Amino acid sequence: MLLRATLVILFMLNLGAAAWWVLRPSVVDAGAAQATAAGAPGLRLVNEPLVAAMPILAQSQPVAPAPTTSPVAGVPPAESATSTATVCLRFGPFADATARDAARNALTAAGVSAVTRDSPARSARGWKVAMPPLASREDAVAMAERIKAAGISDLYVMNEGADANSIALGRFGSEDAARRREAEVRGKGFAAQATPLGDTPSQAWLDARLPTAISPASLAAVAPSRGIDCATLR
Incomplete structure (x- = not known):
């Protein structure tokens, strides 16, 4: 009889524990709902997500307006601070x-x-005698050979710059000397020109x-x- 009574008592204890575990979630949810309605934070299990509670907290806290930068006193907002250079x-x-x-x-x-x-x-620093630039380097070299054949060997074919393909026939310190050279070359049938250097x-x-x-x-x-x-x- 004692053994049977012990088994009955253990069975009843296990049955009561099982009933408590079955009814526990609904009791907790009801308590959480009542606490939320009263404005207090509800109960939350350790492994329960926090997402469900966030809308309630967001509604209970007022949102502060975004700060605005006030314009500098005396300067309209549309104007630029940079100055125009003269x-x-x-x-x-x-x-x-x-x-x-x-x-x-x-x-x-x-x-x-x-x-x-x-x-x-400004007065001239000197004078030069030359023939104007020809159409190409080949034409300038051919003209130089013709002048040499006429007996005038003191010349130079210019290679670059504004005087490229012209033929230099000498530089002189005075206008008289340049004019004599110009006349000599012209006398042999070549269109030489005497011009001042640096004269403006x-x-x-x-x-x-x-x-x-x-x-x-x-x-x-x-x-x-x-x-x-x-x-x-x-």
Whole structure:
């Protein structure tokens, strides 16, 4: 009898434990729902995901507005802080004072004030005698051979630069010596020319400081120009 009673008691204990385990999730879920309705955080198992609780927390916390950068006092938001650099141009050179004055009047009409700048004439540093450039290197060499055959051996065929394919016939310190050489070569039937070296006439220019509202491109039709340092303007 004692053994049977012990077995019955153990059976009842196991049956009660099984019933508790079966009913436990619904009790926990009901308690969590009541706690959530009251505004308190619900119960959560150790291995339960946290995702379900996140919408409740997000709704309970107000979202702060994004900070905005306030503009600097006295500066409109659309304006740039960079400053426009001053542009200065030199117009010319002009063939004479009449052409310079006409360009100056055109600049004045465009809203640009210009000042005159004159470059003095420079005397020649010497003279040269040469034949103008020919069509090709072969033509220049052939002409040089013809001049040598005529008895003039002091010459040189230029290879590069603006004087390429021309024939140099000498450099001289005075105009008289250059003219004599020119006459000698011409006397043998060759079109030699005597020209000064470094001789430049006086030139007229216009210097102008452009207002910020005027671009250099808008003045291209007035006269050729180049940029200069504004510190050189008088």
